[in-house]
Amino acid sequence: MxxxxxxxxxxxxxxxxxxxxxxxxxxxxxxxxxxxxxxxxxxxxxGETRITRRGIGEGEFYVPLAARSHEIWRQLEEETGKVLFHEVGSLIVSEHDDDVVRPGRTGFIRRSIAAAQRYGIAHEIIDAAEVRHRYPHMSPTDTEIGYFEPGGGYLVxxxxxxxxxxxxxxxxxxxxxxxxxxxxxxxxxxxxxxxxxxxxxxxxxxxxxxxxxxxxxxxxxxxxxxKPTRQVMHWFALAADAPQSWTRGPVFMWPHGDSEDGFFYGFPSLDGRSFKTADEFYGDASDPDRIERSVPPSDSERMFRAHVQGRLKGVTPQVVNTATCIYTATAxxxxxxxxxxxxxxxxxxxxxxxxxxxxxxxxxxxxxxxxxxxxxxxxxxxxxxxxxxx
Ligand SMILES: Cc1cc2nc3c(=O)[nH]c(=O)nc-3n(C[C@H](O)[C@H](O)[C@H](O)COP(=O)(O)OP(=O)(O)OC[C@H]3O[C@@H](n4cnc5c(N)ncnc54)[C@H](O)[C@@H]3O)c2cc1C
Structure with a gap:
């Protein structure tokens, strides 16, 4: 036919x-x-959630796309009655002068701030003490700062x-x-x-x-x-006495250390019992039809040790869920x-x-x-x- x-x-x-x-x-x-x-x-x-924000540190030329997308999501919500965009704010925690080369994100916090300033996007720059005060579940070091965008959040x-x-x-x-x-x-x-x-x-x-x-x-x-690459998302259980701010915090991105893999991101707890976090893998290409879908416990243990431990409070290493997903990147x-x-x-x-x-x-x-x-x-x-x- x-x-x-x-x-x-x-x-x-x-x-x-x-x-x-x-x-x-x-x-x-x-x-x-x-x-x-x-x-x-x-x-x-x-995988439930995707971060959105408008001060795009990956390049200012993305800003009109992100801004227009926010308008379209809201229009679609009106047309369908579905909730698509949760405007809980977005936070980047980083050394201000971070210049470690990371794919697409070198100088991430500085470039995000520059994009926000150039396009008049509402934002605040807060010091580490203020991050800890507002979000007791986060433990930045004294030399790190926060770039907070109240209009950021997550999409479903x-x-x-x-x-x-x-x-x-x-x-x-x-x-x-x-x-x-x-x-x-x-x-x-x-x-x-x-x-x-x-x-x-x-x-x-x-x-x-x-x-x-x-x-x-x-x-x-x-x-x-x-180049398609395998990525893993991890959901860790919160401790019984985890700070309340886990359920009302922003989405966050956190470049740290001096290596390419020193970057992770996460979401507030949607159920009050766990939260989702991930880092990024830019190694060998994978065939999307043969990609390893199962996630060995060692993947989540590495994620916990490399990023979560010492930076986020009230999180246990207990894995509640994992999911594999695929990035497809250009050079x-x-x-x-x-x-x-x-x-x-x-x-x-x-x-x-x-x-x-x-x-x-x-x-x-x-x-x-x-x-x-x-x-x-x-x-x-x-x-x-x-x-x-x-
Ligand atoms: C773990 C992870 C976290 C991410 N986090 C974020 C984030 O926080 N914020 C953000 O902005 N972005 C994020 N991204 C990126 C974002 O999710 C992707 O850029 C986006 O989803 C890519 O969508 P796509 O339509 O290109 O691909 P896909 O969603 O994979 O769609 C491709 C479609 O094509 C179909 N298809 C393929 N071949 C054929 C064929 N031969 N015939 C018919 N159909 C075919 C497939 O079935 C599939 O449905 C993340 C991505 C991953 C993997």
Missing amino acids: VQTFDIAVIGLGAMGSAALYQLARRGARVVGIDRHHPPHIHGSTH PETCVSAQLERAGQLGASILTGQQVVKIDAQSGSVVVHLADGNTIIATQAIVAAGPWAPGLLGAPFDRIL DSIFLIDRHPAHDNILVVSPCSGHGFKHSAAIGESVAQWALEGKSSIDLSSFNLARLLT
């Missing part, structure tokens, strides 16, 4: 569900296709995806789940999308948002510039959003190097504008492919 559409969106995780919703809002005849049933636990968009990624898919469907989008795209044939004026069940979809354009599977699906040159940790170099009717929306969720709503809007109007209102030129091809 052959079906025809204006645009086919391949992959319905964070980026694809946002693009599908925005295309459907604009009246395009769209189809979204996913090999799984989003939201699901196989890609990059699961699974609900964001389902809300956007629900709205896209109501607005007329076709959604095919449990359908794997096995091949994309682009010709001038059309893209032929081949499904594993033998059916075919023909669209004028395609948006490929296949997350960690993008390198395998797209082939060269993407298979050498996008400079900056997103990749561009047209395919050989086929200008294919837009590639990269998995965004482990910090993309907060921007995904606006990325969906921007690529919808790009596909339908030829340009987006937010400048996406920093995410060009050419920089990665040299």
Whole structure:
């Protein structure tokens, strides 16, 4: 069977569900296709929570995406009645002069403060004593400071995806789940999308948002510039006498020490009994279909010793839950959003190097504008492919 559409969106995780919703809002005849049933636990968009903030220390060019995304999440909440964005504040704890080279986050606190100042984002810079006073569950050293953004917080990624898919469907989008795209044939004026069940979809354009599977699906040159890596999230039990501030604290990010791995982040306790935390791994690439999903106790023991112990109070080493997830990074940790170099009717929306969720709503809007109007209102030129091809 052959079906025809204006645009086919391949992959319905964070980026694809946002693009599908925005295309459907604009009246395009769209189809979204996913090999799984989003939201699901196989890609990059699961695990209860994602940090969001607007003073983006990874680069000031992200700020308009984060700011616009906050507006879209609120609009979606009104449209669907779902709670997507918890504005509990965000806190970066760090030495002010931290300059340790970390992928995408060198000089993180200084660059976050600079972005907030340049864009007029409400924030406070507080000393270590004030951090300890406000949040007794945190123990920064006297030389560390806090950058607090009251408008930051966390998003619920699974609900964001389902809300956007629900709205896209109501607005007329076709959604095919449990359908794997096995091949994309682009010709001038059309893209032929081949499904594993033998059916075919023909669209004028395609948006490929296949997350960690993008390198395998797209082939060269993407298979050498996008690197999927295994990441682990850990939920530790709180002690019976844990400070009350665990349930009302902000999300936090904490670069520390003098090595690349000295970075972790975490969330307030959502249930009063445990909290989620993670660090980041930038080692060898993993095949998303063969990634080790189980988490040995030694992974959580290392996480506890390397980051949690001595920095957070009222936490026990008892592991309540773990989950594996996948980052897909470029060499400079900056997103990749561009047209395919050989086929200008294919837009590639990269998995965004482990910090993309907060921007995904606006990325969906921007690529919808790009596909339908030829340009987006937010400048996406920093995410060009050419920089990665040299
Ligand atoms: C542990 C972890 C913590 C993170 N924390 C944060 C955070 O705090 N803040 C933040 O902003 N960002 C964070 N991120 C990053 C953010 O979650 C990702 O950038 C984002 O979720 C990537 O979404 P995606 O749509 O690119 O990929 P995915 O969600 O993986 O979606 C890709 C989709 O494509 C589908 N697909 C793939 N191949 C095919 C095919 N051949 N045919 C059909 N369908 C296909 C898949 O089934 C999948 O549904 C984190 C990521 C991880 C892993």
